[in-house]
Amino acid sequence: MFNQDIVKPENLVYKKTDVLTDKIMHYCPGCGHGTTHRIIAEVIEEMGIQDKAICIAPVGCSVLAYNYFEVDSLGAAHGRAPALATAIQRLNPDHHTFTYQGDGDLAAIGTAETIHACNRGENIVIIFINNGIYGMTGGQMAPTTLIGMQTATSPYGRTVELNGYPLQITELLAQLPGTYFVTRQSVHTSAAVRKAKKAVRQAFENQKNKKGTSFVEVVSNCNSGWKMTAPKANEWMVENMFVKYPIGDIKVDGEIVQK
Amino acid sequence: MAKELKLMKGNEAIAEAAIRSGCDGYFGYPITPQSEVMEYLMAEKPWERTGMVVLQAESETSSINMVYGGAGVGKKVMTSSSSPGISLMAEGLTYLAGAELPALVVNVVRGGPGLGTIQPSQADYFQATKGGGHGDYQLFVLAPATVQEMYDFVFLGWEIAFKYRNPVMILSDGAIGQVMEKLYVGDYVPRWTDEELRKNAPWASFGKPADRDHHIITSLELDSAKQEQHNHKLQAKYREMEEKEVRFEAINCDDADYIFVAYGSSARIAEKAMQLGKEKGYKIGILRLITLFPFPKKKIAELSTKVKGMLAVEMSAGQMVEDVRLAAQFRCPVEHFGRYGGIIHTPQEVLEALEEKIIKRK
Ligand SMILES: Cc1ncc(C[n+]2csc(CCOP(=O)(O)OP(=O)(O)O)c2C)c(N)n1
Numbered sequence: 001m002f003n004q005d006i007v008k009p010e011n012l013v014y015k016k017t018d019v020l021t022d023k024i025m026h027y028c029p030g031c032g033h034g035t036t037h038r039i040i041a042e043v044i045e046e047m048g049i050q051d052k053a054i055c056i057a058p059v060g061c062s063v064l065a066y067n068y069f070e071v072d073s074l075g076a077a078h079g080r081a082p083a084l085a086t087a088i089q090r091l092n093p094d095h096h097t098f099t100y101q102g103d104g105d106l107a108a109i110g111t112a113e114t115i116h117a118c119n120r121g122e123n124i125v126i127i128f129i130n131n132g133i134y135g136m137t138g139g140q141m142a143p144t145t146l147i148g149m150q151t152a153t154s155p156y157g158r159t160v161e162l163n164g165y166p167l168q169i170t171e172l173l174a175q176l177p178g179t180y181f182v183t184r185q186s187v188h189t190s191a192a193v194r195k196a197k198k199a200v201r202q203a204f205e206n207q208k209n210k211k212g213t214s215f216v217e218v219v220s221n222c223n224s225g226w227k228m229t230a231p232k233a234n235e236w237m238v239e240n241m242f243v244k245y246p247i248g249d250i251k252v253d254g255e256i257v258q259k
Numbered sequence: 260m261a262k263e264l265k266l267m268k269g270n271e272a273i274a275e276a277a278i279r280s281g282c283d284g285y286f287g288y289p290i291t292p293q294s295e296v297m298e299y300l301m302a303e304k305p306w307e308r309t310g311m312v313v314l315q316a317e318s319e320t321s322s323i324n325m326v327y328g329g330a331g332v333g334k335k336v337m338t339s340s341s342s343p344g345i346s347l348m349a350e351g352l353t354y355l356a357g358a359e360l361p362a363l364v365v366n367v368v369r370g371g372p373g374l375g376t377i378q379p380s381q382a383d384y385f386q387a388t389k390g391g392g393h394g395d396y397q398l399f400v401l402a403p404a405t406v407q408e409m410y411d412f413v414f415l416g417w418e419i420a421f422k423y424r425n426p427v428m429i430l431s432d433g434a435i436g437q438v439m440e441k442l443y444v445g446d447y448v449p450r451w452t453d454e455e456l457r458k459n460a461p462w463a464s465f466g467k468p469a470d471r472d473h474h475i476i477t478s479l480e481l482d483s484a485k486q487e488q489h490n491h492k493l494q495a496k497y498r499e500m501e502e503k504e505v506r507f508e509a510i511n512c513d514d515a516d517y518i519f520v521a522y523g524s525s526a527r528i529a530e531k532a533m534q535l536g537k538e539k540g541y542k543i544g545i546l547r548l549i550t551l552f553p554f555p556k557k558k559i560a561e562l563s564t565k566v567k568g569m570l571a572v573e574m575s576a577g578q579m580v581e582d583v584r585l586a587a588q589f590r591c592p593v594e595h596f597g598r599y600g601g602i603i604h605t606p607q608e609v610l611e612a613l614e615e616k617i618i619k620r621k
């Protein structure tokens with residue numbers, strides 16, 4: 001059998017969504033950024049909102065996210081994405097403005113923008129990639145870096161004395177009345193990807209129904225920054241990151257989920 | 260156009276002009292001496308009349324980035340602040356310039372450095388015309404001298420901003436922001452419809468229709484060769500502004516022996532000093548700058564060959580004077596006078612400075 005005998009419409013089992021461009025992603029193999037991009041793009045396609053979706057890319061490894069999403073996009077200054085999204089969504093209330101941000105971008109330099117956008121209940125979707133490190137700049141400590149974790153700027157391991165505590169910004173944001181949906185997901189197994197996609201879908205549906213801020217954290221590996229192979233990084237993530245950052249919904253329909 | 264006479268503060272005129280010029284969004288943060296801009300807008304509730312969005316941000320960092328977002332989707336958006344707030348906006352301003360976004364930023368200048376004073380000053384000239392943020396970029400800088408010009412320059416600002424896809428700054432000061440004067444306001448210009456926006460800002464990220472590729476608004480270019488090309492493009496744009504958009508008012512300059520070069524409040528004080536000088540028999544003219552960038556280099560060069568000297572009058576320790584000297588190229592003496600740190604010079608002081616530094620100089 002030859003290739004052309006197989007590649008036929010009736011044999012199609014999977015097709016890359018048209019909401020992703022054909023550009024080859026620059027992410028390290030095994031990194032969660034690419035998978036997270038895909039599920040967002042699939043949700044946009046399934047909801048038929050490509051013409052209304054506006055992507056705000058951050059500064060971080062996903063600075064070039066706008067090259068991959070086939071939607072109109074803007075690149076924000078480091079940490080400022082929620083400010084851009086606030087204005088865009090208010091100026092275009094029927095659009096689907098979403099930000100895509102790393103932990104340095106969202107939880108360090110952009111903390112004020114994040115908290116205030118969420119507190120105002122801006123009708124935006126925030127996708128937050130928490131990999132516990134600054135991937136792009138070469139693996140420095142992030143606000144979410146775990147105690148004991150070695151990074152380029154905590155070479156002997158993060159200590160409370162020197163650096164304070166890992167910031168659980170997602171729990172903090174869930175306390176704000178402006179957030180309607182706050183969840184923490186991961187994309188390291190196919191089951192996790194399915195759940196994460198459901199969460200992203202929920203976030204965009206909430207936005208469609210003008211419910212306020214929907215916040216989806218994705219705990220992800222940074223195998224390069226963590227200096228591990230991709231499978232090892234995922235194992236380490238499950239054993240360590242998930243302890244401090246447990247997976248699951250934190251706030252649904254404006255109510256904190258009681259555990 | 261129907262004209263209506265009103266009495267307003269300079270800051271209120273900015274706000275009224277925003278509503279009447281079809282502004283889509285204002286984002287700001289309170290700071291004296293410009294808080295009346297947002298206060299007026301919040302009281303007027305333009306969202307009920309024109310649909311204009313008005314939002315108090317959590318900081319100037321946020322307000323300028325809200326402006327960046329709005330500008331990136333093709334809307335007419337603006338902010339206003341005063342000196343310390345503009346320093347916080349430096350990052351956003353260079354991003355706007357780099358991404359070639361049209362926007363309007365008003366600086367009602369107060370005395371510095373640091374938290375300084377809330378009194379009027381012109382000590383942000385360097386910040387406005389020489390950068391403030393990083394990289395090779397220029398703001399287009401307009402300097403109103405009256406409440407009427409505060410109003411008019413909002414309209415002019417949109418025109419320039421969209422024509423060149425560049426941020427425009429209205430560089431005012433606490434005196435013009437706070438003073439009440441009569442002014443004429445015109446008819447309402449409606450906000451752009453979606454169709455007009457697509458026509459006037461076809462480059463914007465307003466949502467991708469099926470028949471075109473996605474738009475990307477960014478100031479990032481990792482390939483240095485392309486980044487240099489982008490810089491060439493920006494420089495060509497700035498040179499075009501210098502060629503086509505220089506604005507000034509030359510008062511009694513034709514047969515003058517001495518010239519006051521000034522803008523904003525200082526130009527008005529210089530006008531009084533000119534009259535006092537006339538009584539003493541001096542032939543004084545005023546070159547009142549309206550655009551600070553582009554700077555009227557040619558006009559100053561031309562005047563420098565005809566006059567006995569120029570006095571740059573500005574409420575700063577001497578900032579604009581550097582540009583006057585560069586343009587005059589030692590063809591005539593150029594000196595500086597100005598009170599600063601929130602003090603406004605008197606016409607008498609200005610005339611005395613002219614006599615001392617230029618007329619009687621050995
Ligand atoms: C104002 C400013 N400060 C610092 C930087 C440098 N910088 C670029 S990306 C980055 C950290 C990004 O980390 P994160 O948000 O966690 O994203 P990741 O790369 O891990 O996906 C920093 C500090 C910058 N671009 N701008």
Ligand code: SF4
Nearest residue numbers: 028031061135222223
């Ligand atoms: S450096 Fe880390 S976050 Fe960045 S692409 Fe590589 S693995 Fe992903």
